Amino acid sequence: MTDNGPNNILKFLDYLRYERGYSSYTVSAYKRDLNQFMTFLHNYKYQMYSDFAEIDKQAIRHFISSEYERKDNRPGRKNDPIKPRTIAREIATIKSFFKYLVQAEVISYNPASHIKTPKFEKRIPTFIQTGKIDTLMQMPDETRLIGLRDRAILELFYATGIRLSELVGLNIDSVNTNKNTIKVLGKWNKERIVPFGKPARSALDSYLKKRKISWSAPLKSPLFCARGEKRISVRTVQQRIKIYLKDLLGGKEGSNPHTLRHTFGTHLLDNDADIRSIQELMGHSSISTTQIYTKVNPQKMKEIYKKSHPHAS
Structure with missing residues (x-):
């Protein structure tokens, strides 16, 4: 052309x-x-x-x-x-x-306007059982920098439920070390603040210490790096996560970073988090996207229904 x-x-x-x-x-x-x-x-x-x-x-x-x-x-x-x-x-x-x-007035006729896009039912997400989380976190070799980095990535994924692209884009100044929160730039450039707990903070501190930088490093320094302080790539994170999840789950199914995001949403719902709060934390523009997690544990939804609806019993 x-x-x-x-x-x-x-x-x-x-x-x-x-x-x-x-x-x-x-x-x-x-x-x-x-x-x-x-x-x-x-x-x-x-x-x-x-x-x-x-x-x-x-x-x-x-x-x-x-x-x-x-x-x-x-x-x-x-x-x-x-x-x-x-x-x-x-x-x-x-x-x-x-x-x-x-x-853009490049063409006058749209040849794709009547082409139908196949519809698929939303698949029930693969997630990690609570009892396996500790096993997953112990998998990286923490005697090496790459292992400490991987542990920090796993902990932050599970603690925050952020997307892969959001994690790769994090800088040092994305992290508020006083409040243990991260500022995430999500889809359509929407910013949101997501908290994380002590395990993720400890893993991040250990990784930065081994990397020989501190939280006072240049603010736009990448939070996660490959060699030579170069920002880690999406592909590298995918490959590293796949190694651990294939071993943990026993196969290809669910061996990608999105499984950790699904696990975040599922475990929040399992512990009675409000679905609107889950939507906010995960950066979903539509509540219907968040509602897929209600299909993961229908028994939990039944319990919520019985507790909340006047005519449930």
């Missing part, structure tokens, strides 16, 4: 980042989806498109069909079929992109 292709993708990604306030993690996902779509378009019917105005509904449908036939080539997933949820996300990305192109 010519200037109308890659340049408009870059403008769209900037729009998501700066006008919609999407996190860098989310923007990267949009970029991957559009790159996959571009790869398909370059080979579709062995012709090159000069601009997006030439893309029709049929081309998008052929892309969707090709995704159902494509095999994943990422390490550890060789020849796995592409997951339906991944394809649904790609469709949603394409629909958002063409809607943007119409709004």
Whole structure:
């Protein structure tokens, strides 16, 4: 494609980042989806498109069909079929992109407007049983800097329920050491304050001490670093968490940082936290997102109902 292709993708990604306030993690996902779509378009019917105005509904449908036939080539997933949820996300990305192109007056007709995005029931989240939390926290090798860092990451994830992108973006000045709270920049650039307890504070102190810096370090220093004081990457955190959770849970299912976020929400609900408070702590824009945790422990919801509703008994 010519200037109308890659340049408009870059403008769209900037729009998501700066006008919609999407996190860098989310923007990267949009970029991957559009790159996959571009790869398909370059080979579709062995012709090159000069601009997006030439893309029709049929081309998008052929892309969707090709995704159902494509095999994943990422390490550890060789020849796995592409997951339906991944394809649904790609469709949603394409629909958002063409809607943007119409709004920006790059094209006059939206070929994706009548393409349907598959609907999925929200899956009940995987979470870690309370009795296994101590086992998890003891897994990192705390004689090494990387182990102390991993312990601090695990403790902070479990203590706060923050998202992966939010954790990676934390700086030294994100932490209020007097109140044991962190200031988190969440989705759509919304700030929230989340408290954490003594175990997370102790793990953070031990990590920074081994790293030979203190809470008085330059305020914009990354809280969690890879080598050479470089900010830790999303990918590195994913890989490190996967090692511990695969061992703890005995397989791939739930071996990602989001499991710790789910565990945070589930354990709060199990201990009678108000669902609106959980929503606030987790940074959910909609209460319906938080309500998925009520499906994890239906017995708990039954107890709350019996205690709270006048006609429950």
